[in-house]
Amino acid sequence: xxxxxxxxxxxxxxxxxxxxxxxxxxxxxxxxxxxxxxxxxxxxxxxxxxxxxxxxxxxxxxxxxxxxxxxxxxxxxxxxxxxxxxxxxxxxxxxxxxxxxxxxxxxxxxxxxxxxxxxxxxxxxxxxxxxxxxxxxxxxxxxxxxxxxxxxxxxxxxxxxxxxxxxxxxxxxxxxxxxxxxxxxxxxxxxxxxxxxxxxxxxxxxxxxxxxxxxxxxxxxxxxxxxxxxxxxxxxxxxxxxxxxxxxxxxxxxxxxxxxxxxxxxxxxxxxxxxxxxxxxxxxxxxxxxxxxxxxxxxxxxxxxxxxxxxxxxxxxxxx
Amino acid sequence: xxxxxxxxxxxxxxxxxxxxxxxxxxxxxxxxxxxxxxxxxxxxxxxxxxxxxxxxxxxxxxxxxxxxxxxxxxxxxxxxxxxxxxxxxxxxxxxxxxxxxxxxxxxxxxxxxxxxxxxxxxxxxxxxxxxxxxxxxxxxxxxxxxxxxxxxxxxxxxxxxxxxxxxxxxxxxxxxxxxxxxxxxxxxxxxxxxxxxxxxxxxxxxxxxxxxxxxxxxxxxxxxxxxxxxxxxxxxxxxxxxxxxxxxxxxxxxxxxxxxxxxxxxxxxxxxxxxxxxxxxxxxxxxxxxxxxxxxxxxxxxxxxxxxxxxxxxxxxxxx
Numbered sequence: 001x002x003x004x005x006x007x008x009x010x011x012x013x014x015x016x017x018x019x020x021x022x023x024x025x026x027x028x029x030x031x032x033x034x035x036x037x038x039x040x041x042x043x044x045x046x047x048x049x050x051x052x053x054x055x056x057x058x059x060x061x062x063x064x065x066x067x068x069x070x071x072x073x074x075x076x077x078x079x080x081x082x083x084x085x086x087x088x089x090x091x092x093x094x095x096x097x098x099x100x101x102x103x104x105x106x107x108x109x110x111x112x113x114x115x116x117x118x119x120x121x122x123x124x125x126x127x128x129x130x131x132x133x134x135x136x137x138x139x140x141x142x143x144x145x146x147x148x149x150x151x152x153x154x155x156x157x158x159x160x161x162x163x164x165x166x167x168x169x170x171x172x173x174x175x176x177x178x179x180x181x182x183x184x185x186x187x188x189x190x191x192x193x194x195x196x197x198x199x200x201x202x203x204x205x206x207x208x209x210x211x212x213x214x215x216x217x218x219x220x221x222x223x224x225x226x227x228x229x230x231x232x233x234x235x236x237x238x239x240x241x242x243x244x245x246x247x248x249x250x251x252x253x254x255x256x257x258x259x260x261x262x263x264x265x266x267x268x269x270x271x272x273x274x275x276x277x278x279x280x281x282x283x284x285x286x287x288x289x290x291x292x293x294x295x296x297x298x299x300x301x302x303x304x305x306x307x308x309x310x311x312x313x314x315x316x317x318x319x320x
Numbered sequence: 321x322x323x324x325x326x327x328x329x330x331x332x333x334x335x336x337x338x339x340x341x342x343x344x345x346x347x348x349x350x351x352x353x354x355x356x357x358x359x360x361x362x363x364x365x366x367x368x369x370x371x372x373x374x375x376x377x378x379x380x381x382x383x384x385x386x387x388x389x390x391x392x393x394x395x396x397x398x399x400x401x402x403x404x405x406x407x408x409x410x411x412x413x414x415x416x417x418x419x420x421x422x423x424x425x426x427x428x429x430x431x432x433x434x435x436x437x438x439x440x441x442x443x444x445x446x447x448x449x450x451x452x453x454x455x456x457x458x459x460x461x462x463x464x465x466x467x468x469x470x471x472x473x474x475x476x477x478x479x480x481x482x483x484x485x486x487x488x489x490x491x492x493x494x495x496x497x498x499x500x501x502x503x504x505x506x507x508x509x510x511x512x513x514x515x516x517x518x519x520x521x522x523x524x525x526x527x528x529x530x531x532x533x534x535x536x537x538x539x540x541x542x543x544x545x546x547x548x549x550x551x552x553x554x555x556x557x558x559x560x561x562x563x564x565x566x567x568x569x570x571x572x573x574x575x576x577x578x579x580x581x582x583x584x585x586x587x588x589x590x591x592x593x594x595x596x597x598x599x600x601x602x603x604x605x606x607x608x609x610x611x612x613x614x615x616x617x618x619x620x621x622x623x624x625x626x627x628x629x630x631x632x633x634x635x636x637x638x639x640x
Contacts, residue, residue, distance in 0.1 A: 051612070058610055062382050140616070271613065278612035282602070290378055291632070292371070292598035293591065296460070296620040300613050315611070 030065040031093070031288045034086035037277060038099045039074040040319065042198075043226040044250055047274030047320030048097055055278035059285050066285065076100045080107040093117035093284050097277055101125045108132045117287060121280045126170070135287075136297045137280040139272040141171050142178035143302035147270045148221050148247045149182025151304065155267075156218055156244060158187045162210045164196040164203050164222040164231065175223050191217065196227045203230035211238045218244050225252035225269065225320075232265065250274070251305060251313050252320045260310040271303040271313065274320060350385040351413070351608045354406035357597060358419045359394040360639065362518075363546040364570055367594030367640030368417055375598035379605050386605065396420045400427040413437035413604050417597055421445045428452045437607060441600045446490070455607075456617045457600040459592040461491050462498035463622035467590045468541050468567045469502025471624065475587075476538055476564060478507045482530045484516040484523050484542040484551065495543050511537065516547045523550035531558045538564050545572035545589065545640075552585065570594070571625060571633050572640045580630040591623040591633065594640060 035056065040046035049072055056068040069086065073079035076099050084107070086094065094111050098104045101123040109132055112118045120133035130136075152159055163179070166172040176193075183190075191214050196203035203222055210217065211234060220231050220243060228248030235243055248255050249270045258266040283294045305313050355376065360366035369392055376388040389406065393399035396419050404427070406414065414431050418424045421443040429452055432438045440453035450456075472479055483499070486492040496513075503510075511534050516523035523542060530537065531554060540551050540563060548568030555563055568575055569590040578586040603614045625633050 055610060055612065273613040275612050278610060279603075279606070279614060282606050282610060282612060283599075286599070286602050290375060290598060290602060291635070292375065292595050292602060293593040293620050293623070293633075294599060295623050296618060298616060298618040300616040303613070303615050312611070313613075 029063075029288060030067075031063075031285070032067045032069070032089075032091045033093045033095060033281070033284060034083075034089075034091040035068060035070045035095045035277070035281060036079055036082050036086065037070070037072055037097045038079075039072040041074060043252060043320040044224075044274050047250075047252070047315075047318055048277050050315070050318045050320065051275040051278045052281070055275075055281050059281060063285065063289055066289075068281070073099060076103040080104060083107045083111050087111055087114055087116065091116055092288065093119065095119040095121065095277070095280050095284050097121040098123045105129065105132060117284065119280045119284045121277055130297075134295045135280070135283060137276055137283070137300070138298070139276060139300050140302045141174040141272075144223060144249050144270050144272050145175035145178025145180075146182040147178075147302045147304050148223065148249065149179040149188075151247065151268055151270075152219055152221065153183050153186045153188050156188070159189070159218040159244070160214070160216060161188060161190050161219045161221055162207075162214065162217055163190055163193040164206050164220065164227055165193055166196070166198045166224060166227075168195060172223075179221065179223075196222060196224075196230070198224050198227060200226050200230040203227035204234050205230075207231045207234035208238070211235070211240055216242050218242070220246040222246065223249040223270075225250045225255040228255060228266070235265075249302075250320075253315050253318050254320075256305060256310050256314045257316075259305055259307060260314060262307055267306075269305040269310075269313075271301070271305055273300065273313070274318075275315075276300050349383075349609060350387075351383075351605070352387045352389070352409075352411045353413045353415060353601070353604060354403075354409075354411040355388060355390045355415045355597070355601060356399055356402050356406065357390070357392055357417045358399075359392040361394060363572060363640040364544075364594050367570075367572070367635075367638055368597050370635070370638045370640065371595040371598045372601070375595075375601050379601060383605065383609055386609075388601070393419060396423040400424060403427045403431050407431055407434055407436065411436055412608065413439065415439040415441065415597070415600050415604050417441040418443045425449065425452060437604065439600045439604045441597055450617075454615045455600070455603060457596055457603070457620070458618070459596060459620050460622045461494040461592075464543060464569050464590050464592050465495040465498025465500075466502040467498075467622045467624050468543065468569065469499040469508075471567065471588055471590075472539055472541065473503050473506045473508055476508070479509070479538040479564070480534070480536060481508060481510050481539045481541055482527075482534065482537055483510055483513040484526050484540065484547055485513055486516070486518045486544060486547075488515060492543075499541065499543075516542060516544075516550070518544050518547060520546050520550040523547035524554050525550075527551045527554035528558070531555070531560055536562050538562070540566040542566065543569040543590075545570045545575040548575060548586070555585075569622075570640075573635050573638050574640075576625060576630050576634045577636075579625055579627060580634060582627055587626075589625040589630075589633075591621070591625055593620065593633070594638075595635075596620050 038045040040049040119135040225248040358365040360369040439455040514526045545568040
């Protein structure tokens with residue numbers, strides 16, 4: 001008898017909770033979302049995997065009936081296979097951050113042809129074909145450069161700057177254009193620019209080269225937090241004290257922690273957040289549970305992270 | 321005794337539900353969000369109020385500790401007062417769809433100066449000052465025109481079209497530019513363009529005028545569902561049978577229902593959804609509960625609503 005009362009009460013409580021938590025609609029809606037991201041083979045993508053898994057848990061707890069499957073892939077071929085598998089398993093939506101968008105265009109189009117909602121994150125095909133996606137969520141590469149340039153111009157108006165670029169691809173050029181536009185007409189002078197390939201080790205080598213070439217450097221702009229680590233090591237090893245500060249970019253926990261702590265060498269960071277995968281997932285889920293329009297194009301700000309606002313961007317458990 | 325068991329069980333069930341539904345973090349986070357929107361004084365804004373209230377309920381049910389206050393204002397002066405009241409009451413975020421953005425710039429900046437997160441919806445200041453907002457969510461006015469133009473060009477390549485414009489303000493011009501670009505180089509011919517002021521009655525009058533001036537009209541593009549109602553009345557009254565179809569815009573329930581039902585006069589609609597207020601609210605809430613980046617600029621697609629996809633855009637209970 002006791003058991004029956006308990007059972008009844010629990011059933012009633014659960015029914016009420018479910019009805020309230022998701023309104024009748026959501027409680028009955030079963031949705032499966034596939035999230036396909038690159039393997040955690042370097043800093044930023046490790047952050048992407050971390051946030052995809054973190055937000056998947058949050059969303060599944062908020063929505064009974066929601067299933068999110070996160071899959072990682074080391075390259076485009078393996079990611080194309082994942083898309084095929086997910087489609088066969090049966091998904092209502094795909095959230096994809098492509099390892100490399102161009103070779104994956106056909107695989108993504110094949111998913112979309114099955115009337116599966118497609119959210120594309122960060123990397124669009126180079127012909128900018130909008131038909132591959134329902135929703136596009138991306139960072140702002142031009143602003144990543146211009147926000148850094150504005151900071152340098154404002155805080156060190158006569159700075160001599162060395163620039164460590166990424167790889168010679170369009171994303172890097174757009175960032176350089178943003179930086180150049182911001183410092184145009186100012187007294188900020190760029191001493192040299194070299195490619196560091198978004199690699200910690202390469203940035204270390206490039207910085208060593210810069211240090212031996214230029215006796216006086218005020219600022220290093222390396223547009224990436226992983227490269228900023230290599231830059232710091234090179235400066236430390238050379239025991240140089242002329243460099244006032246380094247600006248990286250993205251928002252790694254290591255750099256955000258330094259900003260929070262008031263590290264003079266890392267006074268700010270510029271956001272290009274791997275957590276955007278989570279934003280993309282939240283909107284994709286809203287498409288099914290909240291009946292709001294989400295199809296569109298969403299560009300994240302390259303927010304300047306300072307000591308004042310850093311807490312909101314700090315993930316102590318993230319690998320990046 | 322029975323009561324005590326009931327009480328205990330309910331408490332346990334509630335505690336579990338809370339922990340699961342919001343993770344420990346969300347359950348303890350108290351957040352108040354003010355939503356300030358125009359009064360429901362015509363179709364589209366009535367839709368905005370409806371969706372703001374609908375999504376507020378959904379979000380409060382999903383997040384224990386979340387309070388959303390929706391306030392409507394008939395004009396900029398009253399809306400500025402609402403912003404002051406909300407700030408005094410104490411809010412963590414403001415979601416605002418301004419009645420008129422320019423006279424409200426200072427009032428919005430005063431809110432932001434209190435470190436309150438500001439989400440701006442649909443209407444930006446004419447100088448496009450990005451510093452008034454953390455997040456901007458808007459429709460795509462150019463695409464509202466170009467999607468309609470593409471449809472006309474594809475489905476009625478030799479159409480003679482009459483165009484009913486809105487008010488002589490930039491939004492209207494951008495829509496016209498989109499339409500013109502889409503039909504450039506085609507055989508589609510625009511017979512005439514007149515302002516209908518986004519009003520049902522004015523559109524009725526303009527359409528009467530067109531009907532008496534032009535003996536043969538194939539298509540009416542009036543870029544707004546309210547005006548489409550006036551256009552239909554004029555056509556019906558004149559007993560004209562030459563008009564093949566009308567393209568409105570926005571996504572009112574009345575027009576979406578016609579699209580769903582296969583009404584030949586309203587084969588499609590182009591989305592400029594009042595429900596975008598709900599999208600803006602979901603992202604604002606995510607900023608506090610899910611630790612994902614949401615600062616940025618989000619442009620909703622002007623999705624072509626057809627018989628196939630109309631269900632997802634239909635709100636039978638909405639006043640618009």
